[in-house]
Amino acid sequence: MARTQGSHSDITGPRIRSAALRLFxxxxxxxxxxxxxxxxxxxxAGALYNYTPDKQSLLFRLMREHMQDLLQAYAALNSSSDPQEALRxxxxxxxxxxxxxPDEVFIAYMELRNLTPENFAEIEDLRRSYENAVEKILRDGQRSGRFAIADTKIATLAVIAMLNGVMTWYRAGGRLSLDEVEQAYWDMVRRAVTA
Structure with missing residues:
Protein backbone atom coordinates (compact mmCIF):
# COMPACT_ATOMS: atom_id res chain seq x y z
CA MET A 1 0.00 0.00 0.00
CA ALA A 2 1.43 3.36 -0.99
CA ARG A 3 2.10 5.89 1.72
CA THR A 4 0.15 9.14 1.53
CA GLN A 5 2.32 11.78 -0.11
CA GLY A 6 4.11 13.82 2.53
CA SER A 7 3.52 11.17 5.20
CA HIS A 8 6.47 10.17 7.37
CA SER A 9 6.17 7.61 10.15
CA ASP A 10 8.19 9.68 12.64
CA ILE A 11 5.85 12.61 12.04
CA THR A 12 2.52 10.94 11.29
CA GLY A 13 2.53 8.57 14.30
CA PRO A 14 2.89 11.39 16.85
CA ARG A 15 0.34 13.49 14.93
CA ILE A 16 -2.16 10.63 15.12
CA ARG A 17 -1.64 10.31 18.89
CA SER A 18 -1.93 14.07 19.33
CA ALA A 19 -5.14 14.27 17.29
CA ALA A 20 -6.66 11.28 19.10
CA LEU A 21 -5.76 12.86 22.45
CA ARG A 22 -7.49 16.13 21.56
CA LEU A 23 -10.56 14.47 20.09
CA PHE A 24 -10.99 11.94 22.91
CA ALA A 45 -8.65 6.50 7.36
CA GLY A 46 -6.96 3.32 6.15
CA ALA A 47 -3.55 4.89 6.73
CA LEU A 48 -4.19 4.98 10.48
CA TYR A 49 -3.91 1.21 10.61
CA ASN A 50 -0.25 1.49 9.61
CA TYR A 51 0.28 3.12 13.03
CA THR A 52 -2.25 1.46 15.33
CA PRO A 53 -4.26 -1.76 15.08
CA ASP A 54 -7.47 -0.11 16.30
CA LYS A 55 -9.00 2.69 18.34
CA GLN A 56 -8.74 0.71 21.61
CA SER A 57 -4.98 0.31 21.12
CA LEU A 58 -4.71 4.02 20.52
CA LEU A 59 -6.57 4.87 23.74
CA PHE A 60 -4.52 2.36 25.72
CA ARG A 61 -1.25 3.71 24.36
CA LEU A 62 -2.20 7.29 25.25
CA MET A 63 -3.10 6.26 28.80
CA ARG A 64 -0.04 4.05 29.25
CA GLU A 65 2.33 6.76 27.98
CA HIS A 66 0.75 9.28 30.35
CA MET A 67 1.17 6.99 33.34
CA GLN A 68 4.72 6.05 32.37
CA ASP A 69 5.63 9.73 31.98
CA LEU A 70 4.07 10.46 35.38
CA LEU A 71 5.96 7.67 37.12
CA GLN A 72 9.23 8.57 35.40
CA ALA A 73 8.92 12.24 36.31
CA TYR A 74 8.02 11.44 39.91
CA ALA A 75 10.94 8.99 40.21
CA ALA A 76 13.28 11.76 39.01
CA LEU A 77 12.05 14.08 41.77
CA ASN A 78 14.57 14.45 44.57
CA SER A 79 12.32 13.22 47.36
CA SER A 80 13.31 13.98 50.93
CA SER A 81 13.65 11.27 53.55
CA ASP A 82 11.60 13.51 55.86
CA PRO A 83 7.94 12.49 55.36
CA GLN A 84 6.58 16.02 55.68
CA GLU A 85 9.05 17.41 53.13
CA ALA A 86 8.44 14.43 50.84
CA LEU A 87 4.68 15.00 51.02
CA ARG A 88 5.17 18.71 50.33
CA PRO A 102 -5.19 18.58 30.95
CA ASP A 103 -6.20 16.33 28.05
CA GLU A 104 -4.09 13.42 29.31
CA VAL A 105 -5.52 13.80 32.81
CA PHE A 106 -9.09 13.94 31.55
CA ILE A 107 -8.62 10.80 29.48
CA ALA A 108 -6.72 8.99 32.26
CA TYR A 109 -9.70 9.33 34.60
CA MET A 110 -12.76 9.56 32.38
CA GLU A 111 -11.96 6.91 29.79
CA LEU A 112 -10.92 4.03 32.06
CA ARG A 113 -14.36 2.52 31.53
CA ASN A 114 -13.65 2.17 27.80
CA LEU A 115 -10.56 -0.01 28.21
CA THR A 116 -10.70 -3.74 27.65
CA PRO A 117 -10.22 -5.74 30.87
CA GLU A 118 -6.61 -6.56 29.95
CA ASN A 119 -5.74 -2.95 29.16
CA PHE A 120 -7.56 -1.74 32.26
CA ALA A 121 -5.52 -4.12 34.42
CA GLU A 122 -2.24 -2.74 33.06
CA ILE A 123 -3.26 0.89 33.55
CA GLU A 124 -4.54 0.05 37.03
CA ASP A 125 -1.14 -1.44 37.90
CA LEU A 126 0.59 1.77 36.80
CA ARG A 127 -1.85 3.87 38.81
CA ARG A 128 -1.30 1.66 41.83
CA SER A 129 2.47 2.20 41.54
CA TYR A 130 1.93 5.95 41.79
CA GLU A 131 -0.51 5.59 44.69
CA ASN A 132 1.93 3.26 46.48
CA ALA A 133 4.68 5.89 46.31
CA VAL A 134 2.37 8.38 48.04
CA GLU A 135 1.16 5.82 50.55
CA LYS A 136 4.79 5.05 51.47
CA ILE A 137 5.28 8.71 52.40
CA LEU A 138 2.16 8.61 54.55
CA ARG A 139 3.17 5.33 56.22
CA ASP A 140 6.64 6.72 56.96
CA GLY A 141 5.05 9.78 58.51
CA GLN A 142 2.64 7.63 60.49
CA ARG A 143 5.47 5.43 61.81
CA SER A 144 7.57 8.45 62.80
CA GLY A 145 4.62 10.03 64.62
CA ARG A 146 4.58 13.04 62.27
CA PHE A 147 1.26 12.07 60.68
CA ALA A 148 -1.93 10.93 62.40
CA ILE A 149 -3.69 8.76 59.83
CA ALA A 150 -6.10 5.95 60.60
CA ASP A 151 -5.90 4.36 57.12
CA THR A 152 -3.01 5.28 54.83
CA LYS A 153 -4.70 3.86 51.71
CA ILE A 154 -7.82 5.98 52.18
CA ALA A 155 -5.66 9.01 53.00
CA THR A 156 -3.62 8.43 49.82
CA LEU A 157 -6.71 8.32 47.63
CA ALA A 158 -8.20 11.36 49.40
CA VAL A 159 -5.02 13.43 48.91
CA ILE A 160 -4.81 12.53 45.21
CA ALA A 161 -8.52 13.26 44.70
CA MET A 162 -8.16 16.63 46.44
CA LEU A 163 -5.17 17.59 44.29
CA ASN A 164 -6.95 16.46 41.11
CA GLY A 165 -9.63 19.03 41.84
CA VAL A 166 -7.19 21.81 40.91
CA MET A 167 -7.35 20.66 37.30
CA THR A 168 -11.07 21.39 37.08
CA TRP A 169 -11.00 25.02 38.16
CA TYR A 170 -7.52 26.56 38.03
CA ARG A 171 -6.84 29.01 35.20
CA ALA A 172 -3.57 30.87 34.73
CA GLY A 173 -4.11 34.58 35.24
CA GLY A 174 -6.94 33.99 37.69
CA ARG A 175 -7.36 35.32 41.21
CA LEU A 176 -4.53 33.17 42.62
CA SER A 177 -1.11 32.41 41.19
CA LEU A 178 -0.08 28.79 40.80
CA ASP A 179 2.34 29.24 43.71
CA GLU A 180 -0.52 30.48 45.92
CA VAL A 181 -2.75 27.59 44.86
CA GLU A 182 0.01 25.09 45.54
CA GLN A 183 0.60 26.61 49.00
CA ALA A 184 -3.12 26.56 49.83
CA TYR A 185 -3.38 22.89 48.85
CA TRP A 186 -0.24 22.04 50.79
CA ASP A 187 -1.74 23.71 53.87
CA MET A 188 -4.92 21.63 53.49
CA VAL A 189 -3.05 18.37 52.95
CA ARG A 190 -0.66 19.08 55.84
CA ARG A 191 -3.53 19.81 58.24
CA ALA A 192 -5.37 16.68 57.08
CA VAL A 193 -2.48 14.34 57.94
CA THR A 194 -0.48 16.07 60.68
CA ALA A 195 -0.56 14.72 64.22
Whole structure:
Protein backbone atom coordinates (compact mmCIF):
# COMPACT_ATOMS: atom_id res chain seq x y z
CA MET A 1 0.00 0.00 0.00
CA ALA A 2 1.43 3.36 -0.99
CA ARG A 3 2.10 5.89 1.72
CA THR A 4 0.15 9.14 1.53
CA GLN A 5 2.32 11.78 -0.11
CA GLY A 6 4.11 13.82 2.53
CA SER A 7 3.52 11.17 5.20
CA HIS A 8 6.47 10.17 7.37
CA SER A 9 6.17 7.61 10.15
CA ASP A 10 8.19 9.68 12.64
CA ILE A 11 5.85 12.61 12.04
CA THR A 12 2.52 10.94 11.29
CA GLY A 13 2.53 8.57 14.30
CA PRO A 14 2.89 11.39 16.85
CA ARG A 15 0.34 13.49 14.93
CA ILE A 16 -2.16 10.63 15.12
CA ARG A 17 -1.64 10.31 18.89
CA SER A 18 -1.93 14.07 19.33
CA ALA A 19 -5.14 14.27 17.29
CA ALA A 20 -6.66 11.28 19.10
CA LEU A 21 -5.76 12.86 22.45
CA ARG A 22 -7.49 16.13 21.56
CA LEU A 23 -10.56 14.47 20.09
CA PHE A 24 -10.99 11.94 22.91
CA UNK A 25 -10.66 14.72 25.49
CA UNK A 26 -13.10 17.00 23.66
CA UNK A 27 -15.76 14.52 22.53
CA UNK A 28 -15.12 11.32 24.49
CA UNK A 29 -13.62 8.09 23.24
CA UNK A 30 -16.95 6.49 22.27
CA UNK A 31 -17.97 9.46 20.11
CA UNK A 32 -14.76 9.65 18.09
CA UNK A 33 -14.26 7.54 14.99
CA UNK A 34 -11.04 6.54 13.28
CA UNK A 35 -12.25 8.59 10.31
CA UNK A 36 -12.41 11.71 12.48
CA UNK A 37 -8.87 11.10 13.70
CA UNK A 38 -7.65 10.58 10.14
CA UNK A 39 -9.36 13.76 8.99
CA UNK A 40 -7.77 15.73 11.84
CA UNK A 41 -4.34 14.41 10.85
CA UNK A 42 -4.94 14.84 7.13
CA UNK A 43 -4.52 11.21 6.11
CA UNK A 44 -6.87 8.58 4.74
CA ALA A 45 -8.65 6.50 7.36
CA GLY A 46 -6.96 3.32 6.15
CA ALA A 47 -3.55 4.89 6.73
CA LEU A 48 -4.19 4.98 10.48
CA TYR A 49 -3.91 1.21 10.61
CA ASN A 50 -0.25 1.49 9.61
CA TYR A 51 0.28 3.12 13.03
CA THR A 52 -2.25 1.46 15.33
CA PRO A 53 -4.26 -1.76 15.08
CA ASP A 54 -7.47 -0.11 16.30
CA LYS A 55 -9.00 2.69 18.34
CA GLN A 56 -8.74 0.71 21.61
CA SER A 57 -4.98 0.31 21.12
CA LEU A 58 -4.71 4.02 20.52
CA LEU A 59 -6.57 4.87 23.74
CA PHE A 60 -4.52 2.36 25.72
CA ARG A 61 -1.25 3.71 24.36
CA LEU A 62 -2.20 7.29 25.25
CA MET A 63 -3.10 6.26 28.80
CA ARG A 64 -0.04 4.05 29.25
CA GLU A 65 2.33 6.76 27.98
CA HIS A 66 0.75 9.28 30.35
CA MET A 67 1.17 6.99 33.34
CA GLN A 68 4.72 6.05 32.37
CA ASP A 69 5.63 9.73 31.98
CA LEU A 70 4.07 10.46 35.38
CA LEU A 71 5.96 7.67 37.12
CA GLN A 72 9.23 8.57 35.40
CA ALA A 73 8.92 12.24 36.31
CA TYR A 74 8.02 11.44 39.91
CA ALA A 75 10.94 8.99 40.21
CA ALA A 76 13.28 11.76 39.01
CA LEU A 77 12.05 14.08 41.77
CA ASN A 78 14.57 14.45 44.57
CA SER A 79 12.32 13.22 47.36
CA SER A 80 13.31 13.98 50.93
CA SER A 81 13.65 11.27 53.55
CA ASP A 82 11.60 13.51 55.86
CA PRO A 83 7.94 12.49 55.36
CA GLN A 84 6.58 16.02 55.68
CA GLU A 85 9.05 17.41 53.13
CA ALA A 86 8.44 14.43 50.84
CA LEU A 87 4.68 15.00 51.02
CA ARG A 88 5.17 18.71 50.33
CA UNK A 89 7.23 17.81 47.27
CA UNK A 90 4.55 15.41 46.09
CA UNK A 91 1.79 18.04 46.39
CA UNK A 92 3.70 20.51 44.22
CA UNK A 93 4.75 17.85 41.74
CA UNK A 94 1.24 16.42 41.31
CA UNK A 95 -0.39 19.80 40.76
CA UNK A 96 2.19 21.11 38.31
CA UNK A 97 2.65 17.89 36.33
CA UNK A 98 -1.08 17.49 35.80
CA UNK A 99 -1.87 21.12 35.03
CA UNK A 100 0.50 20.91 32.07
CA UNK A 101 -1.44 17.92 30.67
CA PRO A 102 -5.19 18.58 30.95
CA ASP A 103 -6.20 16.33 28.05
CA GLU A 104 -4.09 13.42 29.31
CA VAL A 105 -5.52 13.80 32.81
CA PHE A 106 -9.09 13.94 31.55
CA ILE A 107 -8.62 10.80 29.48
CA ALA A 108 -6.72 8.99 32.26
CA TYR A 109 -9.70 9.33 34.60
CA MET A 110 -12.76 9.56 32.38
CA GLU A 111 -11.96 6.91 29.79
CA LEU A 112 -10.92 4.03 32.06
CA ARG A 113 -14.36 2.52 31.53
CA ASN A 114 -13.65 2.17 27.80
CA LEU A 115 -10.56 -0.01 28.21
CA THR A 116 -10.70 -3.74 27.65
CA PRO A 117 -10.22 -5.74 30.87
CA GLU A 118 -6.61 -6.56 29.95
CA ASN A 119 -5.74 -2.95 29.16
CA PHE A 120 -7.56 -1.74 32.26
CA ALA A 121 -5.52 -4.12 34.42
CA GLU A 122 -2.24 -2.74 33.06
CA ILE A 123 -3.26 0.89 33.55
CA GLU A 124 -4.54 0.05 37.03
CA ASP A 125 -1.14 -1.44 37.90
CA LEU A 126 0.59 1.77 36.80
CA ARG A 127 -1.85 3.87 38.81
CA ARG A 128 -1.30 1.66 41.83
CA SER A 129 2.47 2.20 41.54
CA TYR A 130 1.93 5.95 41.79
CA GLU A 131 -0.51 5.59 44.69
CA ASN A 132 1.93 3.26 46.48
CA ALA A 133 4.68 5.89 46.31
CA VAL A 134 2.37 8.38 48.04
CA GLU A 135 1.16 5.82 50.55
CA LYS A 136 4.79 5.05 51.47
CA ILE A 137 5.28 8.71 52.40
CA LEU A 138 2.16 8.61 54.55
CA ARG A 139 3.17 5.33 56.22
CA ASP A 140 6.64 6.72 56.96
CA GLY A 141 5.05 9.78 58.51
CA GLN A 142 2.64 7.63 60.49
CA ARG A 143 5.47 5.43 61.81
CA SER A 144 7.57 8.45 62.80
CA GLY A 145 4.62 10.03 64.62
CA ARG A 146 4.58 13.04 62.27
CA PHE A 147 1.26 12.07 60.68
CA ALA A 148 -1.93 10.93 62.40
CA ILE A 149 -3.69 8.76 59.83
CA ALA A 150 -6.10 5.95 60.60
CA ASP A 151 -5.90 4.36 57.12
CA THR A 152 -3.01 5.28 54.83
CA LYS A 153 -4.70 3.86 51.71
CA ILE A 154 -7.82 5.98 52.18
CA ALA A 155 -5.66 9.01 53.00
CA THR A 156 -3.62 8.43 49.82
CA LEU A 157 -6.71 8.32 47.63
CA ALA A 158 -8.20 11.36 49.40
CA VAL A 159 -5.02 13.43 48.91
CA ILE A 160 -4.81 12.53 45.21
CA ALA A 161 -8.52 13.26 44.70
CA MET A 162 -8.16 16.63 46.44
CA LEU A 163 -5.17 17.59 44.29
CA ASN A 164 -6.95 16.46 41.11
CA GLY A 165 -9.63 19.03 41.84
CA VAL A 166 -7.19 21.81 40.91
CA MET A 167 -7.35 20.66 37.30
CA THR A 168 -11.07 21.39 37.08
CA TRP A 169 -11.00 25.02 38.16
CA TYR A 170 -7.52 26.56 38.03
CA ARG A 171 -6.84 29.01 35.20
CA ALA A 172 -3.57 30.87 34.73
CA GLY A 173 -4.11 34.58 35.24
CA GLY A 174 -6.94 33.99 37.69
CA ARG A 175 -7.36 35.32 41.21
CA LEU A 176 -4.53 33.17 42.62
CA SER A 177 -1.11 32.41 41.19
CA LEU A 178 -0.08 28.79 40.80
CA ASP A 179 2.34 29.24 43.71
CA GLU A 180 -0.52 30.48 45.92
CA VAL A 181 -2.75 27.59 44.86
CA GLU A 182 0.01 25.09 45.54
CA GLN A 183 0.60 26.61 49.00
CA ALA A 184 -3.12 26.56 49.83
CA TYR A 185 -3.38 22.89 48.85
CA TRP A 186 -0.24 22.04 50.79
CA ASP A 187 -1.74 23.71 53.87
CA MET A 188 -4.92 21.63 53.49
CA VAL A 189 -3.05 18.37 52.95
CA ARG A 190 -0.66 19.08 55.84
CA ARG A 191 -3.53 19.81 58.24
CA ALA A 192 -5.37 16.68 57.08
CA VAL A 193 -2.48 14.34 57.94
CA THR A 194 -0.48 16.07 60.68
CA ALA A 195 -0.56 14.72 64.22
Missing amino acids: ARHGYAAVSMRQIAKEVGVQ GFVGFHIRFHLER
